[in-house]
Amino acid sequence: MSTTKRRRFLQQLGIGTASLSGLPFHLDKNSNPSSRNILQTLRKSTLYDEPYWEMVKRQFTVKTGYLMVNSANLCPAPYFVTEAVDRYSRNLAQDVSFQHRSHFHEKRERVLAALAKYLGTSSQNIGITRNTSEANNIVVNGLDLGPGDEVIIWDQNHPSNNITWKHRAKRHGFKVVEVSVPPDPGSAEELIASFTEAITPDTRVISFSHVSNVSGIHLPVKEICVIANKRGIYTLIDGAQTVGFLDVHLDDLACSFYTASTHKWLMGPMENGILFVHPDIQEELWPNIMAAGWNEKSSTVDDKFCVLGQRNTPGTAALIDIIEFHQSIGKKAIEKRIYQLNSYLKNALKESFHSIQFVTPYEEELSGGVTIFKIPGKDAVSLFQQLYSDYKIAAAPTGGLRISPTINSTLSDMDRVVEAVKELSGD
């Protein structure tokens, strides 16, 4: 095919000319890295085929030859967003006067509005923390609890949602009840029962991850929250493994509190988190961090619970850019793609290793964006180390070998993971 014909063909696919040199979009000398045109291109394309996802992948500046499949821990931001952080940082460094910085306050308001819309709630109900850990701590330390009260936690919760409760219980004398779910759940009902059977008249809070980072089990959040609400029990949902992956609508979930980080599946700048507090109970949570700017009349979640002195304003401002990136592709399309990557990976692994033990359920409705597995006789930590040192694949040794791909990976990248694990396992 001639270059002109190829260019026309790629343009029809929505890929544009940036890929013609074979360079990533951001390194192609013909492309303008700070161009927002890519958002229009992404928005216009509705095919969602492999060339589309290859184009998405080219928006990331991952080192040549490396593969990042560790979104459950940390996900790189697209170039478009790291460039925005740099731009906002330079802008701030040029003028740190109170007058100039006021436009960063306006940006924070815009970010809150955009995040709220993206998450299906009102901007009054959310605040920007530094990460999920901080948001979890704000809730754990902000509720009035004492002797005679019980808090139900999931044994698969992240430490910021488990050791926090246990430690506070020691200090304030309430009881923590830790529940397990079946390792190979057959249905959502089994998962719900693990929590509801632990409820007693003294239960005040049920606190659990929406999707577990150690098993990939996806809990039926709404069903558990509806049952808890009927009994007047608060629910704290840790959404570190969902925001940016699942099409979450906070007002529909019926939870009391929801927390998340923006540097995982949302692929946003480092050190931003989200705290949602249901409007009916905002008066019942005590703020536990206060700094200049806080006052008794503070009425939004951001003003009441998330005032913390000087913050990383350039990083927070760039949240607006990552939300635009997600919206240009589409929340549902991203969710579907992440499930597709995981299903493809699970099937390929199953075909390659007959003895493989999946920690993550096979069914989409019971699982999240991660695939965790064990190969009998093979140590997951060694596999994880060798995947990186010998194959430049960044995974995690969490609950087994954990692969957490997002839209910066393609189906052929999943083949690459399977091939590498095969070679390392001597299969």
Ligand SMILES: Cc1ncc(COP(=O)(O)O)c(C=O)c1O
């Ligand atoms: C379920 C869950 N909650 C909380 C966290 C902590 O996230 P962060 O370090 O962004 O606070 C993680 C991190 O992996 C997680 O998986």
